[in-house]
Amino acid sequence: MTRFGLLLAVGVLWAMPSFAQTAGRCPSAGAAPESKPAWVLFDLGSAALRPEAKPVIAQAAATAKARQSTKVCVIGQTDKLGDKNYNAKLAQARSQAVANELVHAGYPAKDVVIASNPEAFGSLSFGGNDASEKDRRVTILFR
Numbered sequence: 001m002t003r004f005g006l007l008l009a010v011g012v013l014w015a016m017p018s019f020a021q022t023a024g025r026c027p028s029a030g031a032a033p034e035s036k037p038a039w040v041l042f043d044l045g046s047a048a049l050r051p052e053a054k055p056v057i058a059q060a061a062a063t064a065k066a067r068q069s070t071k072v073c074v075i076g077q078t079d080k081l082g083d084k085n086y087n088a089k090l091a092q093a094r095s096q097a098v099a100n101e102l103v104h105a106g107y108p109a110k111d112v113v114i115a116s117n118p119e120a121f122g123s124l125s126f127g128g129n130d131a132s133e134k135d136r137r138v139t140i141l142f143r
Contacts, residue, residue: 021124025072026113026141038063038140040098041133045082047093049101057098060140071143072107074098076116079135084119098138113143134139 038060040053049057064072078087078097095114103109 002035002061008035012016026071026075026115026143037142039134040094040138040140042094042138044079044136045090045098047090049097053098054101057140058100058105060142061062061102061107064111065105069111069138069142071111071113073100073113073115073139073141073143074102074113074138076118077135077137077139079132080117080119088116094136094138098140102140 007110036082040056042048043050060072063069067142074095076093078091079096080087082090092100092114094117099109099112099114102112
């Protein structure tokens with residue numbers, strides 16, 4: 001494991017909440033037609049929240065409360081650069097970072113579902129520069 005990978009793993013474990021959140025698939029039913037997902041973007045190879053992410057997440061928590069959403073799904077995603085196993089862990093770490101901030105913003109931990117969809121385009125490849133910023137994100141869905 002690289003030094004960066006070790007630091008990322010330690011940081012994720014340290015930041016993990018002591019309360020339970022659901023990990024797995026987001027429920028597909030129950031999304032309001034007008035509910036638009038929120039995106040939180042990340043730097044290349046990072047699960048650290050950018051400063052501009054906190055207001056987006058706080059607004060998502062407020063929106064979920066106002067809509068009386070039964071679940072908020074956070075789905076971590078990566079670009080196609082790097083090892084698939086690393087990307088899967090990175091996508092999960094990004095989801096966890098956003099989930100932690102949602103709870104910090106006042107949304108109940110028991111209603112947060114954490115999922116990941118590493119490598120946005122699955123098995124497709126667009127060459128060696130598959131590092132689109134929009135693929136390095138967590139999508140927040142209201143259910």
